Amino acid sequence: MTQPRRAQDFLPLHPVEFRILLTLLDGATFGTRIVEQIEASPSARRKLYPANLYRRIRNLMSAGLIEDAPAPKRADPRRSYLRLTPMGRAVAKAEAHRLRDLVADATRHRLLPES
Numbered sequence: 001m002t003q004p005r006r007a008q009d010f011l012p013l014h015p016v017e018f019r020i021l022l023t024l025l026d027g028a029t030f031g032t033r034i035v036e037q038i039e040a041s042p043s044a045r046r047k048l049y050p051a052n053l054y055r056r057i058r059n060l061m062s063a064g065l066i067e068d069a070p071a072p073k074r075a076d077p078r079r080s081y082l083r084l085t086p087m088g089r090a091v092a093k094a095e096a097h098r099l100r101d102l103v104a105d106a107t108r109h110r111l112l113p114e115s
Contacts, residue, residue, distance in 0.1 A: 007094035016056045021092040028069035028083035
């Protein structure tokens, strides 16, 4: 199977995968911090369990959207840090545009109030 070469080839993303990419837009971090940031979001609707997080991380890594990152100085050596790849950033942007367009359609169909 060939790897997708365009950001649009990865869409649509699973919501947890999109949230992971959004968290990594702020820079490299580790799993527990990703969970904390996702669950602290006002739009978070439920708890993110470690098994689900790490399965999604494996999916994103195998797709080439995130990768291992060097740990910062004085970091806990037991933590594995992750960062976005350039393709991961492009996919996050493409997904944001896709979702914006869906919301615009829902607004036109009067499912949502106009802003």
